[in-house]
Amino acid sequence: MKDDGALVLFSGGQDSATCLAWALDRFGHVETLGFDYGQRHRVELDCREAFRTAITAMNPDWAARLGPDHTLRLDALAAISDTALTSDAAIRMGTDGLPNTFVPGRNLLFLTFAAALAYRRGLKHIVGGMCETDYSGYPDCRDDTIKALQVALNLGMERRFVLDTPLMWLTKGDTWRLAESLGGTPLVRAVVEHTHTCYLGDRSHRHPWGFGCGTCPACDLRAKGWQDFVAERL
Numbered sequence: 506m507k508d509d510g511a512l513v514l515f516s517g518g519q520d521s522a523t524c525l526a527w528a529l530d531r532f533g534h535v536e537t538l539g540f541d542y543g544q545r546h547r548v549e550l551d552c553r554e555a556f557r558t559a560i561t562a563m564n565p566d567w568a569a570r571l572g573p574d575h576t577l578r579l580d581a582l583a584a585i586s587d588t589a590l591t592s593d594a595a596i597r598m599g600t601d602g603l604p605n606t607f608v609p610g611r612n613l614l615f616l617t618f619a620a621a622l623a624y625r626r627g628l629k630h631i632v633g634g635m636c637e638t639d640y641s642g643y644p645d646c647r648d649d650t651i652k653a654l655q656v657a658l659n660l661g662m663e664r665r666f667v668l669d670t671p672l673m674w675l676t677k678g679d680t681w682r683l684a685e686s687l688g689g690t691p692l693v694r695a696v697v698e699h700t701h702t703c704y705l706g707d708r709s710h711r712h713p714w715g716f717g718c719g720t721c722p723a724c725d726l727r728a729k730g731w732q733d734f735v736a737e738r739l
Protein backbone atom coordinates (compact mmCIF):
# COMPACT_ATOMS: atom_id res chain seq x y z
CA MET A 506 0.00 0.00 0.00
CA LYS A 507 1.45 3.35 -1.07
CA ASP A 508 1.53 5.75 1.91
CA ASP A 509 1.72 8.73 -0.41
CA GLY A 510 -0.92 7.43 -2.81
CA ALA A 511 -4.37 9.01 -2.89
CA LEU A 512 -7.71 8.45 -4.55
CA VAL A 513 -9.76 11.64 -4.92
CA LEU A 514 -13.53 11.52 -5.23
CA PHE A 515 -13.72 13.86 -8.19
CA SER A 516 -17.21 14.72 -9.39
CA GLY A 517 -16.25 17.67 -11.57
CA GLY A 518 -17.63 20.18 -9.05
CA GLN A 519 -15.83 23.06 -7.37
CA ASP A 520 -15.26 21.28 -4.07
CA SER A 521 -13.83 18.05 -5.44
CA ALA A 522 -11.69 19.97 -7.97
CA THR A 523 -10.15 21.93 -5.10
CA CYS A 524 -9.61 18.64 -3.25
CA LEU A 525 -7.79 17.29 -6.31
CA ALA A 526 -5.37 20.25 -6.26
CA TRP A 527 -4.94 19.78 -2.50
CA ALA A 528 -4.05 16.11 -3.03
CA LEU A 529 -1.64 16.84 -5.90
CA ASP A 530 0.11 19.32 -3.63
CA ARG A 531 0.63 16.65 -0.94
CA PHE A 532 0.82 13.15 -2.34
CA GLY A 533 3.24 11.55 -4.79
CA HIS A 534 0.61 9.67 -6.74
CA VAL A 535 -3.02 10.73 -7.17
CA GLU A 536 -5.85 8.95 -8.99
CA THR A 537 -9.40 10.25 -9.51
CA LEU A 538 -12.80 8.59 -9.25
CA GLY A 539 -16.16 9.79 -10.54
CA PHE A 540 -19.62 8.28 -10.21
CA ASP A 541 -22.36 8.18 -12.80
CA TYR A 542 -25.52 7.65 -10.72
CA GLY A 543 -28.16 9.12 -13.00
CA GLN A 544 -27.62 12.62 -11.60
CA ARG A 545 -29.61 15.36 -13.22
CA HIS A 546 -26.48 17.52 -13.51
CA ARG A 547 -24.68 14.78 -15.39
CA VAL A 548 -22.88 17.50 -17.32
CA GLU A 549 -20.50 17.68 -14.33
CA LEU A 550 -18.96 14.43 -15.56
CA ASP A 551 -17.95 16.13 -18.82
CA CYS A 552 -16.07 18.76 -16.83
CA ARG A 553 -13.80 16.20 -15.23
CA GLU A 554 -11.43 15.61 -18.13
CA ALA A 555 -11.27 19.32 -18.98
CA PHE A 556 -10.26 20.15 -15.42
CA ARG A 557 -7.71 17.32 -15.26
CA THR A 558 -6.15 18.64 -18.48
CA ALA A 559 -6.12 22.24 -17.23
CA ILE A 560 -4.56 21.36 -13.89
CA THR A 561 -1.75 19.29 -15.44
CA ALA A 562 -0.97 22.07 -17.93
CA MET A 563 -0.40 24.58 -15.13
CA ASN A 564 2.06 22.61 -13.00
CA PRO A 565 4.59 19.98 -14.21
CA ASP A 566 4.89 18.45 -10.72
CA TRP A 567 1.13 17.92 -10.58
CA ALA A 568 1.18 16.48 -14.12
CA ALA A 569 3.78 13.93 -13.02
CA ARG A 570 1.74 12.95 -9.96
CA LEU A 571 -1.66 12.65 -11.63
CA GLY A 572 -2.50 9.02 -12.35
CA PRO A 573 -5.47 7.35 -14.04
CA ASP A 574 -9.07 8.46 -13.87
CA HIS A 575 -11.77 5.94 -12.96
CA THR A 576 -15.53 6.19 -13.41
CA LEU A 577 -18.05 3.82 -11.88
CA ARG A 578 -21.70 3.49 -12.81
CA LEU A 579 -24.05 3.38 -9.83
CA ASP A 580 -27.42 3.17 -11.55
CA ALA A 581 -28.88 1.51 -8.49
CA LEU A 582 -28.71 4.80 -6.59
CA ALA A 583 -31.25 6.50 -8.87
CA ALA A 584 -33.37 3.34 -8.95
CA ILE A 585 -33.75 3.20 -5.18
CA SER A 586 -34.07 6.90 -4.39
CA ASP A 587 -36.63 9.49 -5.39
CA THR A 588 -34.93 12.85 -5.13
CA ALA A 589 -34.60 16.13 -7.01
CA LEU A 590 -30.99 15.23 -7.86
CA THR A 591 -31.96 12.12 -9.78
CA SER A 592 -35.28 13.23 -11.32
CA ASP A 593 -36.97 16.36 -12.68
CA ALA A 594 -38.73 17.12 -9.38
CA ALA A 595 -38.58 20.73 -8.17
CA ILE A 596 -35.99 21.40 -5.47
CA ARG A 597 -37.70 22.07 -2.13
CA MET A 598 -37.31 21.61 1.60
CA GLY A 599 -38.78 18.38 3.04
CA THR A 600 -40.73 18.16 6.27
CA ASP A 601 -37.72 16.46 7.89
CA GLY A 602 -35.64 19.63 7.38
CA LEU A 603 -33.62 18.09 4.56
CA PRO A 604 -33.75 19.42 0.99
CA ASN A 605 -35.09 16.86 -1.50
CA THR A 606 -31.71 16.98 -3.26
CA PHE A 607 -30.50 14.65 -0.51
CA VAL A 608 -29.78 11.21 -1.97
CA PRO A 609 -29.90 8.93 1.08
CA GLY A 610 -26.57 7.28 1.82
CA ARG A 611 -24.88 8.69 -1.28
CA ASN A 612 -21.56 9.52 0.36
CA LEU A 613 -21.55 6.29 2.35
CA LEU A 614 -21.85 4.34 -0.90
CA PHE A 615 -19.33 6.54 -2.73
CA LEU A 616 -16.71 6.18 0.00
CA THR A 617 -17.27 2.43 0.28
CA PHE A 618 -16.80 1.97 -3.48
CA ALA A 619 -13.81 4.30 -3.34
CA ALA A 620 -12.25 2.18 -0.59
CA ALA A 621 -12.79 -0.99 -2.61
CA LEU A 622 -11.01 0.65 -5.56
CA ALA A 623 -8.27 2.11 -3.34
CA TYR A 624 -7.74 -1.39 -1.91
CA ARG A 625 -7.12 -2.78 -5.39
CA ARG A 626 -4.96 0.19 -6.43
CA GLY A 627 -2.93 0.15 -3.20
CA LEU A 628 -3.80 3.74 -2.27
CA LYS A 629 -3.88 4.72 1.39
CA HIS A 630 -5.60 8.11 1.25
CA ILE A 631 -9.17 8.67 0.10
CA VAL A 632 -9.93 12.36 -0.36
CA GLY A 633 -13.45 13.80 -0.44
CA GLY A 634 -14.95 17.30 -0.49
CA MET A 635 -17.48 16.71 2.30
CA CYS A 636 -18.04 19.85 4.31
CA GLU A 637 -19.93 20.54 7.51
CA THR A 638 -19.71 24.33 7.49
CA ASP A 639 -21.90 25.49 4.63
CA TYR A 640 -23.51 22.18 3.98
CA SER A 641 -27.13 21.76 2.94
CA GLY A 642 -27.97 19.58 5.93
CA TYR A 643 -26.74 16.31 4.43
CA PRO A 644 -26.02 14.01 7.38
CA ASP A 645 -23.52 11.95 5.35
CA CYS A 646 -21.26 15.02 4.99
CA ARG A 647 -20.71 15.30 8.74
CA ASP A 648 -17.25 14.85 10.21
CA ASP A 649 -18.54 12.21 12.64
CA THR A 650 -20.09 10.24 9.76
CA ILE A 651 -16.81 10.23 7.83
CA LYS A 652 -14.75 9.27 10.90
CA ALA A 653 -17.16 6.43 11.75
CA LEU A 654 -17.00 5.18 8.16
CA GLN A 655 -13.20 5.26 8.20
CA VAL A 656 -13.26 2.95 11.21
CA ALA A 657 -15.82 0.64 9.56
CA LEU A 658 -13.87 0.47 6.28
CA ASN A 659 -10.58 -0.26 8.03
CA LEU A 660 -12.17 -3.02 10.10
CA GLY A 661 -14.11 -4.45 7.17
CA MET A 662 -11.21 -4.44 4.71
CA GLU A 663 -8.28 -4.97 7.10
CA ARG A 664 -6.48 -1.87 5.83
CA ARG A 665 -5.32 1.47 7.21
CA PHE A 666 -7.16 3.90 4.98
CA VAL A 667 -7.19 7.57 5.86
CA LEU A 668 -10.28 9.51 4.77
CA ASP A 669 -9.13 13.09 4.17
CA THR A 670 -11.72 15.87 4.04
CA PRO A 671 -9.75 19.10 3.61
CA LEU A 672 -12.87 21.24 3.19
CA MET A 673 -14.68 19.95 6.29
CA TRP A 674 -14.41 23.21 8.28
CA LEU A 675 -14.07 25.71 5.44
CA THR A 676 -16.73 28.12 4.20
CA LYS A 677 -17.36 28.34 0.47
CA GLY A 678 -15.33 31.56 0.44
CA ASP A 679 -12.48 29.67 2.15
CA THR A 680 -12.65 27.01 -0.57
CA TRP A 681 -11.93 29.66 -3.23
CA ARG A 682 -9.10 30.97 -1.01
CA LEU A 683 -7.69 27.45 -0.68
CA ALA A 684 -7.65 27.08 -4.48
CA GLU A 685 -5.82 30.39 -4.77
CA SER A 686 -3.24 29.39 -2.16
CA LEU A 687 -2.60 26.08 -3.94
CA GLY A 688 -2.42 27.24 -7.54
CA GLY A 689 -2.83 31.01 -7.66
CA THR A 690 -4.97 32.75 -10.24
CA PRO A 691 -4.56 29.99 -12.89
CA LEU A 692 -6.17 27.44 -10.56
CA VAL A 693 -8.98 29.82 -9.58
CA ARG A 694 -9.61 30.40 -13.31
CA ALA A 695 -9.63 26.66 -14.02
CA VAL A 696 -12.17 26.14 -11.22
CA VAL A 697 -14.37 28.92 -12.63
CA GLU A 698 -14.22 27.62 -16.22
CA HIS A 699 -14.03 23.86 -15.89
CA THR A 700 -15.98 22.83 -12.81
CA HIS A 701 -19.72 22.44 -12.49
CA THR A 702 -21.94 22.98 -9.45
CA CYS A 703 -25.46 23.82 -10.69
CA TYR A 704 -28.03 21.17 -9.74
CA LEU A 705 -29.97 21.84 -12.95
CA GLY A 706 -26.97 21.16 -15.17
CA ASP A 707 -27.11 24.64 -16.74
CA ARG A 708 -23.93 25.52 -18.68
CA SER A 709 -25.43 28.22 -20.86
CA HIS A 710 -25.33 31.09 -18.35
CA ARG A 711 -21.86 32.38 -17.46
CA HIS A 712 -21.39 34.33 -14.21
CA PRO A 713 -18.16 35.69 -12.66
CA TRP A 714 -18.06 32.49 -10.57
CA GLY A 715 -18.68 30.12 -13.48
CA PHE A 716 -21.59 28.47 -15.29
CA GLY A 717 -25.02 27.76 -13.81
CA CYS A 718 -28.68 28.73 -13.65
CA GLY A 719 -27.83 31.25 -10.92
CA THR A 720 -30.86 30.48 -8.77
CA CYS A 721 -30.75 26.86 -7.54
CA PRO A 722 -29.35 26.23 -4.02
CA ALA A 723 -26.01 24.98 -5.41
CA CYS A 724 -25.55 28.09 -7.61
CA ASP A 725 -26.58 30.26 -4.68
CA LEU A 726 -23.91 28.76 -2.41
CA ARG A 727 -21.22 29.00 -5.10
CA ALA A 728 -22.11 32.63 -5.88
CA LYS A 729 -22.11 33.64 -2.20
CA GLY A 730 -18.74 31.98 -1.65
CA TRP A 731 -17.33 33.82 -4.66
CA GLN A 732 -18.67 37.15 -3.37
CA ASP A 733 -17.03 36.46 -0.01
CA PHE A 734 -13.76 35.61 -1.81
CA VAL A 735 -13.65 38.71 -4.02
CA ALA A 736 -15.03 41.13 -1.37
CA GLU A 737 -11.74 41.24 0.52
CA ARG A 738 -9.83 42.52 -2.53
CA LEU A 739 -12.15 45.42 -3.34
Ligand code: ZN
Pocket residue numbers: 702703704705706707717718719720721722723724725
Ligand atom coordinates in the same frame (compact mmCIF):
# COMPACT_ATOMS: atom_id res chain seq x y z
ZN1 ZN B 1 -28.10 26.28 -10.66
